[in-house]
Amino acid sequence: MTIAENLKNIQDTINVAAEDAARTSDSVHLVAVSKKQPEERIEEALAAGHRLYGENRVQEAKERWQERRLKYPDLKLHLIGPLQTNKVKDAVALFDVIETIDREKLADALAKEMHKQGRDLPCFIQVNTGAEEQKAGVGPEELEELYNFCYGECGLDVVGLMCIPPADEPPALHFALLKKYAEELGLKELSMGMSTDYEHAVPLGATYVRIGTGVFGARS
């Protein structure tokens, strides 16, 4: 199957899942995760008209997109991987949305850098819904405090929450939890669902699904 066909099939699946859940299909955005994909596949997706991409490393994203995005003024790039404070400057310059705020120090650095660059990027807080030790994301019990810090102290434009469910648990539980947390904070956007589970994320309220292999095939 071509990448154009993959994109169409996934979009169709999203549309059906959205309709089944009495949602409009334009309330769910497909973030094509282009990390570690060869250049020709990126070009194929762009040629198919896709303009929303996710990357998990700042340096890699810079190499892939910095030049290329000049050609595509309507391109949108989401940072979906962990962010070190020494990469904040590059991240703010390159990305349109930061999905992975998980600590105060990072929120503070992002806010200062956005102010400096005159960029007010929408942000998500990443929640470690499974409370996994090695995983990025703020623990659910510290979420409200971090949200208050990001929004209240730093003035960041926090639009929603993001999660990556534990690999060995049914994802639906985590999607439902993330939705509950977002509702409690009055946040509208939910970034949840990947290649293997986005069909379950849409009925539970996903507004962004992040799909890599399903769009592009296996990563190198």
Ligand SMILES: *Cc1c(COP(=O)(O)O)cnc(C)c1O
């Ligand atoms: C790589 C990645 C994805 C995409 O994963 P697939 O299984 O290839 O769809 C989604 N979200 C994050 C945070 C990722 O790092």
